[in-house]
Amino acid sequence: MPNEHYHTVAEVAEKLRRHPRTIRDWIVDGCKTERGHVRLEATKVGKSWLIHADWLALFEHRIRPVRRADLDLE
Numbered sequence: 439m440p441n442e443h444y445h446t447v448a449e450v451a452e453k454l455r456r457h458p459r460t461i462r463d464w465i466v467d468g469c470k471t472e473r474g475h476v477r478l479e480a481t482k483v484g485k486s487w488l489i490h491a492d493w494l495a496l497f498e499h500r501i502r503p504v505r506r507a508d509l510d511l512e
Contacts, residue, residue: 442490444489445488445491446487450478450494464477476501478494479493479496
């Protein structure tokens, strides 16, 4: 069985240096990016949200700014 590691909202907030309310907003409403809104996938357990480590990694990848090729220096 693969390692199923979930993070709490507080853990994600600390990792991303954001307020827990911001993390909950990203779960419910999404995070505005250059490519549109990106939601942080999470599962609700009772009154709490849990975020799988893989979902967090994917979210972090999706919210990164778009690199522009015309800005690369040779």
